[in-house]
Amino acid sequence: MRKPEPFSAGKDNHSNNKLRKGLWSPEEDDKLMNYMLKNGQGCWSDVAKNAGLQRCGKSCRLRWINYLRPDLKRGAFSPQEEALIIHLHSLLGNRWSQIAARLPGRTDNEIKNFWNSSVKKRLKTLSATTSSTSTSDSSSPKDGMGSGLMISMQEQGIMPIMYMDSSSASSSMQNMAGLNHMVDPLHMLQHGLNMSSACTGCLNTPQYMTQIGVGTGDSFDGENGAFGGLDIGLGELFVPPLESVNVEDQKAKTENTNKWSTNNNTGLYNTNNISNYNNNINARAENLARVNGNCWEVDQELRMGEWDLEELMKDVPSFSLVDFQIQ
DNA sequence: AATCACTACAACCGCCATTAA
DNA sequence: TTTAATGGCGGTTGTAGTGAT
Numbered sequence: 001m002r003k004p005e006p007f008s009a010g011k012d013n014h015s016n017n018k019l020r021k022g023l024w025s026p027e028e029d030d031k032l033m034n035y036m037l038k039n040g041q042g043c044w045s046d047v048a049k050n051a052g053l054q055r056c057g058k059s060c061r062l063r064w065i066n067y068l069r070p071d072l073k074r075g076a077f078s079p080q081e082e083a084l085i086i087h088l089h090s091l092l093g094n095r096w097s098q099i100a101a102r103l104p105g106r107t108d109n110e111i112k113n114f115w116n117s118s119v120k121k122r123l124k125t126l127s128a129t130t131s132s133t134s135t136s137d138s139s140s141p142k143d144g145m146g147s148g149l150m151i152s153m154q155e156q157g158i159m160p161i162m163y164m165d166s167s168s169a170s171s172s173m174q175n176m177a178g179l180n181h182m183v184d185p186l187h188m189l190q191h192g193l194n195m196s197s198a199c200t201g202c203l204n205t206p207q208y209m210t211q212i213g214v215g216t217g218d219s220f221d222g223e224n225g226a227f228g229g230l231d232i233g234l235g236e237l238f239v240p241p242l243e244s245v246n247v248e249d250q251k252a253k254t255e256n257t258n259k260w261s262t263n264n265n266t267g268l269y270n271t272n273n274i275s276n277y278n279n280n281i282n283a284r285a286e287n288l289a290r291v292n293g294n295c296w297e298v299d300q301e302l303r304m305g306e307w308d309l310e311e312l313m314k315d316v317p318s319f320s321l322v323d324f325q326i327q
Numbered sequence: 328a329a330t331c332a333c334t335a336c337a338a339c340c341g342c343c344a345t346t347a348a
Numbered sequence: 349t350t351t352a353a354t355g356g357c358g359g360t361t362g363t364a365g366t367g368a369t
Contacts, residue, residue: 023337023363044355061355062338097357112358113336121334 020054024063028053032060033068066109073105077114
């Protein structure tokens with residue numbers, strides 16, 4: 001947090017060209033809130049000017065998105081949300097905006113902070129514990145992390161997919177009792193997220209990586225929770241679609257998926273096609289925005305109205321504790 | 328009561344992609 | 349086609365709050 005830059009005494013702040021930084025005052029919040037509710041989202045630099053704020057557009061955007069937006073859910077993350085975050089992070093890596101898009105009322109910043117300050121730490125604790133008790137039953141975590149996060153997830157019938165950083169990925173976890181199948185998120189997705197029917201044939205990493213059109217040189221980057229060389233469109237390609245995408249969009253996606261042919265030479269997807277698909281979706285959202293007036297209302301309508309956490313959680317698989325990531 | 332350590336989280340920074348001129 | 353402006357994202361910083369000593 002940063003201290004708000006004080007309004008200079010005796011000066012009309014509106015004539016002061018210097019943009020303010022730091023914490024937002026309640027007055028500034030009011031101005032921005034009133035402006036947004038009245039006018040909806042537009043060009044952010046105009047928002048800053050027209051709302052009478054000595055802030056850059058970027059700062060206004062951030063304040064609105066992370067704090068003032070009416071559809072924000074405040075307060076602690078529920079165990080379900082926590083589990084979903086871990087699950088999504090295992091699939092998406094640090095793509096906070098994509099994770100946030102799948103959690104109603106939560107912002108990318110909020111999730112990122114939550115991850116960095118809470119989840120990561122607990123995973124680290126678990127990592128230390130499991131490696132030091134590697135001969136014990138991995139399904140019975142004993143420490144603090146286990147009693148909190150892990151138990152809450154077990155109550156949900158959920159265990160997180162976890163990756164390990166490259167320095168510790170291979171040995172200790174593989175030695176864990178009952179662990180005979182290193183699960184990769186990609187592998188899971190290939191198998192419809194059903195890891196109960198583990199396919200040992202797919203353990204041949206180069207083979208199955210090639211099957212989905214990724215060059216055999218690609219590898220999972222435990223450090224970033226992403227696939228080297230597979231950064232392009234990962235979310236759109238391999239992650240269950242946003243709830244907000246309707247049937248028509250799904251159809252468009254299917255059509256575009258067919259168009260996303262891999263390049264025979266590189267094994268990579270054609271990014272232009274992916275980009276076009278994204279543009280289609282965005283264009284549809286924009287059209288809705290025009291019809292409905294304020295963008296935030298549309299955002300609300302697109303996301304909040306159709307969000308059902310329980311529904312989302314159905315997609316979270318139940319699988320064995322495997323490989324986890326500490327960043 | 329003072330100090331220190333730690334946590335949570337708001338906000339900034341820099342980079343990249345997209346769009347408009 | 350080039351360039352500037354803008355928006356969006358992830359990483360990082362810095363401070364208020366809180367608990368321990």
